[in-house]
Amino acid sequence: MTYCVGLHLDEGLVLLSDTRTNAGVDHISTFSKMHVIAEPGERVIVMMSAGNLALTQTVVNLVSEGFDSETLGKGATLSEVPTMFKAAQLTGEVIRSVYHRDGEAMKAQSVPFDLSILLAGQIAGRRMRLFQLYSAGNFIEATADTPFLQVGEHKYGKPILDRSVTAETSLSDGVKLALISMDSTLRSNLTVGLPVDLLVYRRDSLEVGLQQRLTEENEYFRLIRENWSEALKSAYKSIPAPPWF
Amino acid sequence: MTYCVGLHLDEGLVLLSDTRTNAGVDHISTFSKMHVIAEPGERVIVMMSAGNLALTQTVVNLVSEGFDSETLGKGATLSEVPTMFKAAQLTGEVIRSVYHRDGEAMKAQSVPFDLSILLAGQIAGRRMRLFQLYSAGNFIEATADTPFLQVGEHKYGKPILDRSVTAETSLSDGVKLALISMDSTLRSNLTVGLPVDLLVYRRDSLEVGLQQRLTEENEYFRLIRENWSEALKSAYKSIPAPPWF
Numbered sequence: 274m275t276y277c278v279g280l281h282l283d284e285g286l287v288l289l290s291d292t293r294t295n296a297g298v299d300h301i302s303t304f305s306k307m308h309v310i311a312e313p314g315e316r317v318i319v320m321m322s323a324g325n326l327a328l329t330q331t332v333v334n335l336v337s338e339g340f341d342s343e344t345l346g347k348g349a350t351l352s353e354v355p356t357m358f359k360a361a362q363l364t365g366e367v368i369r370s371v372y373h374r375d376g377e378a379m380k381a382q383s384v385p386f387d388l389s390i391l392l393a394g395q396i397a398g399r400r401m402r403l404f405q406l407y408s409a410g411n412f413i414e415a416t417a418d419t420p421f422l423q424v425g426e427h428k429y430g431k432p433i434l435d436r437s438v439t440a441e442t443s444l445s446d447g448v449k450l451a452l453i454s455m456d457s458t459l460r461s462n463l464t465v466g467l468p469v470d471l472l473v474y475r476r477d478s479l480e481v482g483l484q485q486r487l488t489e490e491n492e493y494f495r496l497i498r499e500n501w502s503e504a505l506k507s508a509y510k511s512i513p514a515p516p517w518f
Numbered sequence: 519m520t521y522c523v524g525l526h527l528d529e530g531l532v533l534l535s536d537t538r539t540n541a542g543v544d545h546i547s548t549f550s551k552m553h554v555i556a557e558p559g560e561r562v563i564v565m566m567s568a569g570n571l572a573l574t575q576t577v578v579n580l581v582s583e584g585f586d587s588e589t590l591g592k593g594a595t596l597s598e599v600p601t602m603f604k605a606a607q608l609t610g611e612v613i614r615s616v617y618h619r620d621g622e623a624m625k626a627q628s629v630p631f632d633l634s635i636l637l638a639g640q641i642a643g644r645r646m647r648l649f650q651l652y653s654a655g656n657f658i659e660a661t662a663d664t665p666f667l668q669v670g671e672h673k674y675g676k677p678i679l680d681r682s683v684t685a686e687t688s689l690s691d692g693v694k695l696a697l698i699s700m701d702s703t704l705r706s707n708l709t710v711g712l713p714v715d716l717l718v719y720r721r722d723s724l725e726v727g728l729q730q731r732l733t734e735e736n737e738y739f740r741l742i743r744e745n746w747s748e749a750l751k752s753a754y755k756s757i758p759a760p761p762w763f
Contacts (some may be wrong), residue, residue: 428673508749
């Protein structure tokens with residue numbers, strides 16, 4: 274399992290993913306699920322993926338090395354697509370081509386064709402965008418109404434985002450909230466695991482603002498993990514007791 | 519979908535269930551998922567159910583009207599079983615007999631045999647207990663290490679319970695936390711809906727301590743719903759900002 278979350282805020286993007294992959298609970302490994310294509314001043318594109326690792330790695334390779342696209346021409350890559358919308362289209366096409374190639378054989382082995390991707394970034398002269406792609410290659414975009422998207426094990430970490438994240442949330446608060454959301458997920462699902470990869474992109478900067486791998490030793494993530502339980506307890510204690518006792 | 523939660527605390531039981539059932543999003547109804555068998559001074563047994571409504575209603579009817587059990591004799595009911603463990607055994611047997619009767623036909627229609635039940639209560643001279651039954655009729659019990667059990671759409675409302683509920687939690691705090699957990703679920707999954715049924719049982723009292731249906735008009739539940747968002751915001755704001763900005 275996996276948990277990736279992307280916040281599309283007025284100030285920029287907050288992107289966070291865990292690194293655990295598992296084929297059964299007795300076969301657990303660490304793989305980064307965050308892939309960055311950055312050319313400072315020109316483009317920053319980040320892909321985060323959940324689902325079958327063989328599939329997501331194939332997709333990452335094809336969009337990096339070049340894919341013969343129907344709409345974008347031969348050898349199209351995320352390093353060269355002219356817009357974020359075309360980046361999402363390219364990735365969707367690649368997903369469908371992987372399905373054509375592997376889908377049948379996977380079905381024969383009863384392995385579900387399971388992958389989902391968050392694709393975020395900005396290209397010079399264009400808007401900053403955040404997309405979520407499904408295993409059919411179709412996609413949706415984060416908007417001001419719903420400024421965050423999640424893939425993988427998303428339910429445990431959703432309530433805090435639902436209540437606190439708006440487009441006006443600052444990057445600093447966004448990082449804090451994404452880490453709290455990740456911590457809730459880490460606690461409740463063992464197949465989501467440390468370390469986590471954090472990337473922050475400031476709107477119109479066209480360069481990666483912050484990219485950090487947070488391990489168990491990271492002081493700030495430890496502070497979040499230790500303080501959040503206490504903060505939650507104070508929060509529920511601050512609500513008046515029920516009138517029935 | 520459904521959300522039911524049971525807290526097994528030193529002081530007693532807190533049991534909470536929603537009332538929404540749906541066959542598709544365009545066919546939504548209100549059904550109580552909480553069934554109470556109470557004979558003051560002798561027994562209080564509460565059953566909360568999630569899953570296919572036809573199945574859970576059949577189970578409730580059979581354990582109330584009488585079931586010819588292999589181990590408990592002819593016409594066994596929850597009103598007469600001598601212990602909570604036997605109440606769980608009876609309910610498990612009933613689930614299996616419903617599977618034998620309906621399982622095949624449901625499979626033919628591609629309807630999953632999907633049900634799960636929380637069974638809680640106390641019988642005079644015996645321990646207070648809380649069980650969770652699966653669709654195979656097998657069951658687990660809440661313990662001091664894990665003093666709460668959930669069925670149905672459990673993930674959204676789990677983080678707050680994971681962090682805050684221990685066996686020592688008071689009934690008053692337990693009610694508050696169960697309602698917060700329910701509120702998180704209501705916000706994130708439309709197929710879990712108001713009103714909710716709340717029951718509180720004080721250990722060794724052998725009578726229902728509190729039984730209330732909370733609608734949107736209930737003042738205390740409204741206070742929880744309105745205050746919790748604010749309390750969560752204060753909670754995350756109380757944590758220091760990340761050091762990277």
